[in-house]
Amino acid sequence: MRKVICVSGLVLACMVAAPAFAQTPEQAKPPVPVAGSYDNGYLVAQSADGAFKYWLDGRINLDWATYRGQKNRLASGFEVRRARLGVKATLHTDFLAEMDLDFADNAIEMKDLWVGYAGVRNTLIKAGNHKAPFGFDTLTSSKNIMFIERSYLDAWAPDRLMGLNISHWEKYWQASAGIYGEAAGVFNDKDTLTGGGAGTSQRPSYVGRVSVAPINDKDRMLHLGFAAARRAPDVAKIATSGADLVDRLDASRIVKFDSRAETHVTRAKFISTGDMKYVDYWRQLGGELAATAGPFSVQSEYQQTKVVRVPTTVASYVDHTFAGYYAQAMVFLTKGDRRPYLVSEGEFGRVVPKSAKGAFEVGVRYSTMDLNDLTTVDPIKGGEAKNVMLGATYYMNTNHKLVFNFGWVDNDDNAKPNKEFAPLPLGTSTSQTSLVGDKFKIISLRYQLAF
Numbered sequence: 001m002r003k004v005i006c007v008s009g010l011v012l013a014c015m016v017a018a019p020a021f022a023q024t025p026e027q028a029k030p031p032v033p034v035a036g037s038y039d040n041g042y043l044v045a046q047s048a049d050g051a052f053k054y055w056l057d058g059r060i061n062l063d064w065a066t067y068r069g070q071k072n073r074l075a076s077g078f079e080v081r082r083a084r085l086g087v088k089a090t091l092h093t094d095f096l097a098e099m100d101l102d103f104a105d106n107a108i109e110m111k112d113l114w115v116g117y118a119g120v121r122n123t124l125i126k127a128g129n130h131k132a133p134f135g136f137d138t139l140t141s142s143k144n145i146m147f148i149e150r151s152y153l154d155a156w157a158p159d160r161l162m163g164l165n166i167s168h169w170e171k172y173w174q175a176s177a178g179i180y181g182e183a184a185g186v187f188n189d190k191d192t193l194t195g196g197g198a199g200t201s202q203r204p205s206y207v208g209r210v211s212v213a214p215i216n217d218k219d220r221m222l223h224l225g226f227a228a229a230r231r232a233p234d235v236a237k238i239a240t241s242g243a244d245l246v247d248r249l250d251a252s253r254i255v256k257f258d259s260r261a262e263t264h265v266t267r268a269k270f271i272s273t274g275d276m277k278y279v280d281y282w283r284q285l286g287g288e289l290a291a292t293a294g295p296f297s298v299q300s301e302y303q304q305t306k307v308v309r310v311p312t313t314v315a316s317y318v319d320h321t322f323a324g325y326y327a328q329a330m331v332f333l334t335k336g337d338r339r340p341y342l343v344s345e346g347e348f349g350r351v352v353p354k355s356a357k358g359a360f361e362v363g364v365r366y367s368t369m370d371l372n373d374l375t376t377v378d379p380i381k382g383g384e385a386k387n388v389m390l391g392a393t394y395y396m397n398t399n400h401k402l403v404f405n406f407g408w409v410d411n412d413d414n415a416k417p418n419k420e421f422a423p424l425p426l427g428t429s430t431s432q433t434s435l436v437g438d439k440f441k442i443i444s445l446r447y448q449l450a451f
Contacts, residue, residue, distance in 0.1 A: 133208060
């Protein structure tokens with residue numbers, strides 16, 4: 001017997017009680033029952049045959065940081081570093097999807113938004129906004145990175161872009177490659193040169209990565225990886241008068257590399273190439289090494305970026321090359337805990353403590369990025385930064401963890417922060433000119449909830 005409830009003559013709500021899985025006329029097939037469970041930190045709903053599966057993928061990063069010994073005024077305090085809410089789904093066995101939004105800084109930012117097909121053995125084809133396959137540290141989820149912030153190299157990694165990607169994996173290796181445009185929400189069809197409606201087309205970028213794990217068992221792992229990218233610059237709006245007027249489209253192909261000091265509470269970026277005009281494309285190469293042995297794990301990357309310019313008679317410009325690397329080592333002090341490795345992704349996974357009391361891990365990282373290229377013509381003085389970071393992490397359980405970092409930052413005399421976020425101390429100067437060669441300490445904390 002059906003029962004329909006209507007309130008005050010207006011149909012505010014209608015509730016239909018019917019036998020379980022009753023078929024309505026418009027349904028081609030009966031509903032599929034989906035059972036819920038808690039699986040290694042995730043809330044999962046799945047059909048008995050696995051053809052349909054949904055799970056939440058959310059995180060909250062609450063950060064605090066302060067700085068000591070700096071010449072420039074760096075803002076200390078609290079921030080919501082991430083506030084993500086996402087859902088992943090398997091539909092009809094072979095079709096996958098993910099949608100992930102971030103609400104930090106009181107703004108909504110699109111992160112992962114893609115659909116995929118996994119009907120070919122050990123293969124995933126996906127289209128949409130997702131991480132391009134470049135950089136071990138960048139590809140590792142922020143839920144699973146060893147320190148509060150990633151190394152300097154993350155600043156110029158492709159990260160999330162709109163594109164089409166295909167990945168394939170076997171027992172000891174994986175490979176992934178794709179073609180990409182801009183990140184979701186960045187591109188529009190306006191003429192960015194003049195503000196008119198003529199439109200400027202996107203230029204494709206190509207990114208690929210391969211990794212092998214010749215050793216990969218319960219207690220030991222060795223990962224070797226290589227990645228390459230050929231990326232095209234955005235077309236920026238610049239003044240279309242003067243010398244650049246003759247070649248304004250090429251002059252508007254601008255690239256700038258810059259980075260914070262591996263901290264996010266202060267937004268100051270100490271190293272920066274500034275705007276490099278007349279860029280045809282830039283090429284990135286990266287090498288990766290990671291390994292685990294029981295409770296010990298190490299991770300390291302070297303990356304090089306070469307900027308190739310467009311020939312022009314307007315001014316004298318040359319190609320430029322920049323590089324950076326990091327190396328880090330961690331160890332669990334609690335019995336039986338390990339850092340898991342996902343060969344199909346070529347990255348580290350989520351730590352699941354062996355004990356109900358949690359897991360405790362300590363480590364150290366050295367990292368550097370050099371944005372100086374002192375060529376005779378058109379020298380770039382972007383600065384070089386070197387960091388040492390100590391870390392300690394308490395994994396309370398699969399979902400909660402506390403992270404403490406203490407770091408030393410050493411900038412060379414070409415490095416100065418963008419004055420918008422790090423002017424001189426109050427009363428020293430009205431021009432707010434940033435001081436170069438700053439050296440200081442970072443003290444930071446994070447509470448993370450991931451589910």
